[in-house]
Amino acid sequence: MSDKKDxxxxxxxxxxxxxxxxxxxxxxxxxxxxxxxxxxxxKTGLKISEIFERFGEKKFRELEFSALKEAMAxxxxxxxxxxxxxxxxxxxxxxxxxAFVVTLECSxxxxxxxxxxxxNRPLLNKDKNLFKSIEKMMxxxxxxxxICDYKISTDRGSxxxxxxxxxxxxxxxxxR
Ligand code: S3P
Numbered sequence: 001m002s003d004k005k006d007x008x009x010x011x012x013x014x015x016x017x018x019x020x021x022x023x024x025x026x027x028x029x030x031x032x033x034x035x036x037x038x039x040x041x042x043k044t045g046l047k048i049s050e051i052f053e054r055f056g057e058k059k060f061r062e063l064e065f066s067a068l069k070e071a072m073a074x075x076x077x078x079x080x081x082x083x084x085x086x087x088x089x090x091x092x093x094x095x096x097x098x099a100f101v102v103t104l105e106c107s108x109x110x111x112x113x114x115x116x117x118x119x120n121r122p123l124l125n126k127d128k129n130l131f132k133s134i135e136k137m138m139x140x141x142x143x144x145x146x147i148c149d150y151k152i153s154t155d156r157g158s159x160x161x162x163x164x165x166x167x168x169x170x171x172x173x174x175x176r
Pocket of ligand 1: 013
């Protein structure tokens with residue numbers, strides 16, 4: 001029978017390390033790895049930024065919901081999600097009921113330095129005051145990132161260390 005232990009979902013603000021840590025976690029646990037943004041790009045043949053540009057955020061969120069549903073039906077899987085996946089109540093319920101949910105968090109300053117030269121984040125690209133927008137968006141979303149089973153900071157420490165800590169907690173958490 002499938003339970004929460006079959007899946008680990010990484011949630012968190014943009015550039016908190018989900019795409020770096022996800023594959024490492026999967027490798028260590030001998031799970032598969034999937035990224036909801038990559039699923040969407042593969043399905044549409046478009047970059048996330050192109051989807052926003054051509055069809056708008058609403059369409060992107062619909063595609064994101066479908067990708068999450070698909071991912072939550074898989075087993076022995078680590079799923080990295082887009083930073084806004086938690087905005088939808090249905091997505092939050094799906095995540096909480098189907099996966100061991102881990103929030104990666106870091107300071108607005110860390111996010112700023114990680115994203116400032118990156119062009120593939122449509123929600124941040126247009127902003128003149130990038131740091132202020134990060135702070136604002138992060139604080140608006142913080143309550144939703146709290147839906148997790150475990151939260152870890154990626155401000156300091158290596159990705160490997162972070163990954164080992166998550167595995168330790170995952171293994172000792174009784175999720176049945
Ligand atoms: C988004 C985060 C992005 C991507 C899209 C929207 C968001 O993913 O899904 O640009 O709303 O925070 P990352 O968190 O991997 O950057």
